[in-house]
Amino acid sequence: MIYSSELIKGTLKTIVLKLLADNKKMYGYEITQRVKELTLDKIQITEGALYPTLHALEADGLVTTQAEYIGKRVRKYYTLSPTGKSKAKEKVSELADFMDTMRFLLDIKPTTA
Amino acid sequence: MIYSSELIKGTLKTIVLKLLADNKKMYGYEITQRVKELTLDKIQITEGALYPTLHALEADGLVTTQAEYIGKRVRKYYTLSPTGKSKAKEKVSELADFMDTMRFLLDIKPTTA
């Protein structure tokens, strides 16, 4: 099962920032694979969504990039800037708060976890 | 504080279906007010978003409508159809599942609730 795409909307930036906050540096393809793994294939980030998002984060000064060559193929690593780090915390806690509100609003019982 | 608008995206239909599932019949303006109340003003549904959504639910056969006159002013009540009822359950549980996945992915600790 894969979540309907509307649900993912608006959370992509938060996911990317959080992964970068936990991993120091990651490249685009790696991010798509990590999310796929961690969510047991339930969330699959498409490249068409990811790359523009990464470029926007860079344009906003939230990440910096370093190219690295693996053989002849280039890999573009992304790292959080200090601003990016605080933005990551901010976005994650906003999402956490939002999800609490949604659970209350929709009367969703907490999972035994 | 109001959540950044991207977060709300994709959840509006679910919110509307769930409120209708719990209340038998509601009208548009009432839905906006109820959500505002229940979320302590943190989620404010705009009319520009709500009415097209309600019309779409009707077009999809998930709700039926009855007009009611309060004085000279019309109120349009929405009621879930049988299809709408099962759709409501489906959407709410999908969202619950999605939020669990997100909490795991973003390492968000459960709130003491």
Next chain:
DNA sequence: TTAAAATACATAAGTCTTTTATGTATAATA
């Protein structure tokens, strides 16, 4: 050994949902 799949980047047209703006009208309140 070579065709297919995986890795790795990128962009652009189209779609969908929501925002923002606007419009109409009645009822209640200050």
Next chain:
DNA sequence: TATTATACATAAAAGACTTATGTATTTTAA
């Protein structure tokens, strides 16, 4: 009696993502 609240509606613009396409290298399987 002017303002705010109630109550509907639509339409242009914005924004985020999907879908499609393109390029190229490396690995795997037939």
